[in-house]
Amino acid sequence: xxxxxxxxxxxxxxxxxxxxxxxxxxxxxxxxxxxxxxxxxxxxxxxxxxxxxxxxxxxxxxxxxxxxxxxxxxxxxxxxxxxxxxxxxxxxxxxxxxxxxxxxxxxxxxxxxxxxxxxxxxxxxxxxxxxxxxxxxxxxxxxxxxxxxxxxxxxxxxxxxxxxxxxxxxxxxxxxxxxxxxxxxxxxxxxxxxxxxxxxxxxxxxxxxxxxxxxxxxxxxxxxxxxxxxxxxxxxxxxxxxxxxxxxxxxxxxxxxxxxxxxxxxxxxxxxxxxxxxxxxxxxxxxxxxxxxxxxxxxxxxxxxxxxxxxxxxxxxxxxxxxxxxxxxxxxxxxxxxxxxxxx
Numbered sequence: 001x002x003x004x005x006x007x008x009x010x011x012x013x014x015x016x017x018x019x020x021x022x023x024x025x026x027x028x029x030x031x032x033x034x035x036x037x038x039x040x041x042x043x044x045x046x047x048x049x050x051x052x053x054x055x056x057x058x059x060x061x062x063x064x065x066x067x068x069x070x071x072x073x074x075x076x077x078x079x080x081x082x083x084x085x086x087x088x089x090x091x092x093x094x095x096x097x098x099x100x101x102x103x104x105x106x107x108x109x110x111x112x113x114x115x116x117x118x119x120x121x122x123x124x125x126x127x128x129x130x131x132x133x134x135x136x137x138x139x140x141x142x143x144x145x146x147x148x149x150x151x152x153x154x155x156x157x158x159x160x161x162x163x164x165x166x167x168x169x170x171x172x173x174x175x176x177x178x179x180x181x182x183x184x185x186x187x188x189x190x191x192x193x194x195x196x197x198x199x200x201x202x203x204x205x206x207x208x209x210x211x212x213x214x215x216x217x218x219x220x221x222x223x224x225x226x227x228x229x230x231x232x233x234x235x236x237x238x239x240x241x242x243x244x245x246x247x248x249x250x251x252x253x254x255x256x257x258x259x260x261x262x263x264x265x266x267x268x269x270x271x272x273x274x275x276x277x278x279x280x281x282x283x284x285x286x287x288x289x290x291x292x293x294x295x296x297x298x299x300x301x302x303x304x305x306x307x308x309x310x311x312x313x314x315x316x317x318x319x320x321x322x323x324x325x326x327x328x329x330x331x332x333x334x335x336x337x338x339x340x341x342x343x344x
Contacts, residue, residue, distance in 0.1 A: 080131035082121060085331055086193060086342050087145040088155075090167045090180035097125040097138035098174045104133050106173055110166060114159035115152035117341075118166075119145045142170075149197060150344050154190035157183060197342055200327050202272040204282060204320070206289045206308065208298040213262040220255055222295050223248055223266075226288060233257065237268075237288055239276045243335045246270040246285045266298065270320075273343035276335040277324040283313035 082089055103122070112118060122130040122139040130139070146163050148155050160183055167178045210219075220235065228235040228248050233256025236244035248255065250263040268289050270281060278284065286300075286308055293300040302308050324334050332339045 075128060077129040078131035080119075080121075081129070082119070082143060082145045083338055083341070086148050086338060087119070088148055088181060088186050088189065090144045090146075090163060090178060091141065092144070092167055092171055092176050092178050093141045094139065094174050094176040096175065097140050100133045100135055100137045100139065102174075103139055103142070106170055107133075113146060113162040113166070114156065116147045116150065116155055116159050118147075118163065121145065141176075147341060148186075148190040149194040150342055151201070154194035155187065157187060160186060193342070196330060197332070200273065200323065200330060200332065201343060202320070202323055204270040204272065204285075204316070205303040206268040206285060207301050207303070207305070208266040208268075208289065208293050208296060209301060210264060210266065210296060210298045213264050214296070216250060216255075216258055216261055216263050219250060219263055219266060219296065223292065226292050226295065237285070239278075239335075241276055241335070243274075243276050245275050245278065245281070246288075266292070266296070268292075271343070272320060272323060273327060273332065273334050273339045277321070277328075277333070279321050280317055281320045281324075282316040286313045 107120060110118060110120070119131075120142060122133065122142040124130055125138040125140050130137070133139075144163060144167055146155065146159070164178075164180070167180065170176065171178045223235055227237065229238050230236075231238070231244055231247075234244075234254045235248040237246050237248075239245050247269045249267040249269060250258050251260075251265050252267060268285050270285055272281070275281065289300045289308075292298075300308055327334050327339065332342065
C-alpha cells in the first residue's frame, strides 16, 4: 500500500471519528434540553406514586389507586375493594408469583373497556390485598372489576368481551387461569342497574343572559369574587366536605375547556348525584346566581329560559331533597364514591 493510500485511509478514519463525536454531542445536547422542558417523574402513579396537589382523581379511572398519604405500614392491606353493587369481577390466578414490574408492564394503559372504567386489585404473595402495585412485591392473583353501568348506559356485550380478552391475555402471558361469570347474567344486572340509576339521575340548571359577549377572564374573575373556587379545570361552588355543590360553565363548557376569548352565556349546573345532600340545594344556587347576575348585569333564568320567580326555589328544594332520600334508600348516597362512579 502506497503512502498516499495510507494517508487517505487515515484521513477517512479521522473524518468518521469526527462525525461520531459530533452526533454524540448533538444527541447529548438534545437530551439535556428535553429533560429541562420535560423532567422525568420521580415515581410512576401506577407504582404507588403520590398524586399531584390540586389534581382531582376520579374513582376507578386509574389502573391502580394511589397509595394513601402517611401509610405507615407497607404490609397493611389497601382499603379500596371491589364494589359488588355496581361492579362485576373476573379473577385471574397465576401459577407462579408475578413480580410487580412485569405485571405493571402488562397492565399499563388498561383503564377502560369501551366507556366503562376498569379497576384492578391484586393479592400479594404471602397474603395482602392491593389496590395498586408496589415496587419489590410479587402477586399470586388479581381481579379485574368493571363498572356495570354509568351515564353512557349499561355494560355491553362488546365491552364484556373486551374485558375477557384482556383477562385471557394476562393469563396466557403469566401462565395463569381465568374465572368469571357468564355473560348473560352480567348483562342483565347491568341493564337493571342502568334502569335503577336512570330513575335517580337529575341535573338542574340556571343560566345568566349576559346581553352580549363578555371576556372569559372577566367572567371568571367575577365568579371567583363571588366565591367560586378552582376544582381541577372547573369552577365550583364547594361544600364544607370538599365536594362541589354546583358548577359554573361558559357557553356549556367547563372553564378550562373554553377555546374562545369571550362567552355569551353563563350556566350554573347542579348535578344532584354528584353533590352532597342539601335541603336548600336549589335555593342556594339561585342565591349565588342572583349575586353573580347583579355583578355581571345579566338576567337569571331557569333551564326553560324563564325568569326565576320568588318562592319557586323552595318547591324545587323539596323535590330535590326527596330525590336525595331515594338515592340513599337505593344504596347510592349522593356525593358518595359509589355515586360518583356510576353517575359519570
